[in-house]
Each structure stands twice: as C-alpha cells, then as structure tokens.
Amino acid sequence: MTTNINTTIITIYVDGSCRNNGSDFAQGGWAAVLENGQDQLRISGSEQPTTNNRMELMALIEGLKAIRRENAHVRVFTDSKYVQKGCTEWLEGWKRNGWKRSDGKPVLNVDLWQELDALIQKHTIEFCWVKGHNGHPMNELADRMATAASHGRGVRVRTYAGNTGPVKQRLSGPGNVFTPPVAREKVSA
Amino acid sequence: MTTNINTTIITIYVDGSCRNNGSDFAQGGWAAVLENGQDQLRISGSEQPTTNNRMELMALIEGLKAIRRENAHVRVFTDSKYVQKGCTEWLEGWKRNGWKRSDGKPVLNVDLWQELDALIQKHTIEFCWVKGHNGHPMNELADRMATAASHGRGVRVRTYAGNTGPVKQRLSGPGNVFTPPVAREKVSA
C-alpha cells in the first residue's frame, strides 16, 4: 500500500454553539478539528451577538481558511443541514437568482455565505452530514470545543502523531482563535 | 381629562390560522380579542375544511358581531392584507361591479365578504394592518388563540378591570365559540 502525500484527504469536523440563541446578547462559539491522517489541528473562536447558524457557518469558514494547501481534497463533517444543504444544494441557486430564497426574500447571513462560496471553490470538498450528539467522537470533540468557546474558554491544542492525548490549556479571554504553528504546519504539509 | 364612555374606542385584534391550508381536510381556527380600555373579551372558533383567508375573515366577522353597541368607534388590527385592503379598498368596487375581480372572474368567499360588508356599515371602523409575528402582544395573543382553535382547543376567558391575569379553562370539544356574558357586557357597556 503506497501513500501519496499529495492526495491525502483532509478531514474537517465543524460545529457551532450559541447560548441564548435569538436574544440580543446571544453568545456563540465555533470549532473546527482538522485531520490529515497524521496530525490534528484544533481551532475555535467566539462571537457576540450572533446566532446558532452563523456559528455553524463560521466553523466551516475558519476550518477551510486553516488549510494552506491549494486545491486540497477535503471531507467536511457537519451536523447542520443548513450548512450541508446550503453548500451542496442551495448555494448555486442563490448565486443565480441574486441571493433570494424560495419565498423571494433575501437570503440571510449572506456575508458568510459569500465568504464560504469563495473558499469552497479553492478545493474539492465532500460535504457529509452527521446527526448531532450521536457519539461520533470527532463531532463530539468539535461540539465540546464550540460550547467551551461560547463560554469564553479558548482551547489551545497541539497533537502529534501517536500521541496518547491532546495537551489542553485554558486561555484567559473570550474570542480566542489560536492556531498552534506546529500543528498548522503538519496539517498543511 | 374627562372620559366620555360613549366615545370609547373598541379595539379588536383578529387572526386566523389554517393547518394544511390548501388541502381538502384543512383545519382552521380564528380568534378575536376585543378591548374597550377597561375589559377584554376573547372569542375563538374552528372550522373544517376551510382556508387561511376564510379564517381571517371569520375572525373579523365574529369580532364585530360581538359588539352590542350601535354605531361604535372600532379600531381593527389584522395582519392580513387580504382583509385590510379588502375592507378599505376593494369592497366598494366589488359591490359596484357585481362582485367581479379585476380579471373578470368572480370574487371568492363572497358569502363572507357580504356578511362582513353589512357589519362594517353598522360602525365607524379604522382598519390597521400589523405585520404578523412582530411581537405585537395582542396580535400574538390572537395568533395563539387561533392556532389553539385550529387544534380543537377552545379558550374560555373572562378578564376584569384591574385583574392580575386572565382565568383560562380548557373546553372539551372543538368548534368552541364561548363569549362569557360578564366580559361581553363589559365590552359593550
């Protein structure tokens, strides 16, 4: 079995969270876990005010932005039909009809959808939907990280191939988006 | 500041609901909340099969029928342009041209429009349109009552001036249009 480093699939698990969703002071968090078969990169961040769906979108946007390689083969796992169907079914129509929904009203979160659209075109991406909270380990991890971020607890993580477990450190402030250089390099290698 | 009881404005918030609108077994509900500045009367009912617009019309018809006073000053709040524009712009034309629409075809729901036309002439009525589901408290109340009625859940409510809250009781059957005598008298007084 030969392994070609250039065709390695990058897997991204994304999730968003939002406490008091719908209120003016809703506190959101997002997280993405990237894997290339060897190493792992974990990033997360928070925002206020926001919505649950904006955080789901942010998780994917930031996850894709963390990929250095050009034209990578990416497999995305999300539990949000809003994100999965948005990317695979609705986006093309929206671009064709001037970002209008089926009821004629403007598509919401259009800023994020347009940013996402640009990122999607840079790679070959498979979008996989997984039911939330179904025990899928990487999805659970992204979920916990997003929830932690929504509480203002950033996560700084480096993992190495063969490591028994990640090294976690609490960060002080909210809004933390820490991408450890070592892990980042490993993913994009 | 003097208050003349005879010039008190009666406010009516109306709303209709219709589950499976457009199907042969559509279940509808309507509701009207009347206020005279002191007391409140809540009425609701259900029908099957029907349409969303018929229920919007029924809500107003039953609301107006609940007014005992002759030649009252009434302010109606509806979220239906069909009802609001129907009453203020289209009705006169329809009566003049033999109930024909602008495309020459007959006006639908003529039975209800004619009943409404007769009721409108008995009072001085202001028609106010409010956007649905915009947090307008009385409109929200009418909306919930109409939805409950479409599910066969009648609401029996009496409210008194200075009462801390309404007294609610579930009624057994569907199609319930209960107008508590005490509240009714207070409204029409």
Added chain:
RNA sequence: CGACACCUGUUACU
C-alpha cells in the same frame, strides 16, 4: 409580476 397571509417538512441552537 407583486404583496400579505396560512402552512408542511427538515436540521441545529438552547
């Protein structure tokens, strides 16, 4: 074509 309303479904966030 436009407008308003009424839903049906799905997922997520709490």
Added chain:
DNA sequence: AGTAACAGGTGTCG
C-alpha cells in the same frame, strides 16, 4: 417551552 434557517406548497388580491 423558545429561536435560527432553509426547502416545498396553497389561499387570495391588484
């Protein structure tokens, strides 16, 4: 119990 978002549909009028 609620909000955030999307798809599909009908009821009605000008």
